Amino acid sequence: MTTLFDSINTRNREKLLKILETHPLHFQKNTSLLSMIKGENSIGFITHGYAQIIKVDSNGTKTIIEELMDEDTFHTSLLSFSKNEYDIIAKEDTELILIDYESIFQIEEKNKEYYVQFIKNLLQITLKKTEERNERIEILTQKTIRNKLLEYFNIMSNKHGSKFIYLPFNFIDLADYLAVDRCAMSRELKNLKEEGFIEIKGKRITLLYDKYSSSENLINI
Amino acid sequence: MTTLFDSINTRNREKLLKILETHPLHFQKNTSLLSMIKGENSIGFITHGYAQIIKVDSNGTKTIIEELMDEDTFHTSLLSFSKNEYDIIAKEDTELILIDYESIFQIEEKNKEYYVQFIKNLLQITLKKTEERNERIEILTQKTIRNKLLEYFNIMSNKHGSKFIYLPFNFIDLADYLAVDRCAMSRELKNLKEEGFIEIKGKRITLLYDKYSSSENLINI
């Protein structure tokens, strides 16, 4: 996974940050970063800590949109499309830097090797995010919970080239990710277990079928 | 909407394309571009014509993922995550150029103004795509067809700052975009009409309510 300063040594990184006129910001556990970010068009980079981009709908229900850890990058403009529904919360003491988006293209270091590397990294990261979104859309467009699960398993299995899937989050968050009711998902997982398609041990899921092709949906296997 | 060569004059554009060693490719109406693209990690740029990125699921059902017209840019790596399910079809005679992704960062023009502009445009385009994906996810995570429609209307209405929405596609494609059954969507649109929330004339939808907040869902208005 590319990070913003990949292949840029510490000295050049410091130099770049100086030129971009950034300063580290500190946030204490359980505080909101939103005030610092609102209205800005900036790139955020977590130097250390852990924060979550969350969505609060009118029920007050919170959904995790993205998790931000050490070396992660986020783009504030991607949060502004809906008014007050988004927030970023430092779940632990977190330090980050904010880089003004415009200034990235206005500095006088354009001929420097590390500058091009920086832009390349940023592009790579953004591309990666689009890819992740595409995957999720792929899953969300499936019509049934079963197909959503299988599509998800499929993607995870392909990604790691293995029939063993280690869930990167708990079942509550998985249901959120698939945008389905947790209980209904639990029911469907049970069905898949009973029908012998999967095996679940904690966060490890084993796929017991050979190949899954979306809508044919295992029945013919 | 940013395009790949925005703020780059024709002379510099030609120069850039020469340096990047690109050649225009021609595709006749109703032919697939896939063979040209497969396995490559490239940026595609439509000089003129019209093509569609489609997904074919195991039923043979085709879904339009993206529409590509004059000046549009696409990234081939975003198509490779699923094996053979994607295709790009020229729906009209289409000319495009393919730019090798790596070569973008390896050319010796890094200090040139137009090069930085080019990268900036590319980044901007990629960011825009992530934004579009985020919007669709926002919609797809709604639990009911009604809420999906209202979320969609909401986004469209905010975007253009108007209560009039002009659908950019027909109802078949809208149902596809929302990932719901067309007939069920039709039914729900009828309900919304009858309940006095919207008015439909052809592709123009008028929102008759003041504000929509996701899950409170109009009932309290």
Place this chain on the structure above:
DNA sequence: TTCAAAATGTTGCAAGTGCAACATTGTTTT
């Protein structure tokens, strides 16, 4: 203008899902 094809509208029904309410298990905290 006529005809064919595509898009849109309609409806009954079975299947799938969200929701609520609760039980059970696992994990922290004091």
Place this chain on the structure above:
DNA sequence: AAAACAATGTTGCACTTGCAACATTTTGAA
């Protein structure tokens, strides 16, 4: 170790939706 909390499992039921089958309207080509 006990208490408090969080995560997971379970189930009945009402409601929403996908599906199929068909009617009607619009569009585009001959």
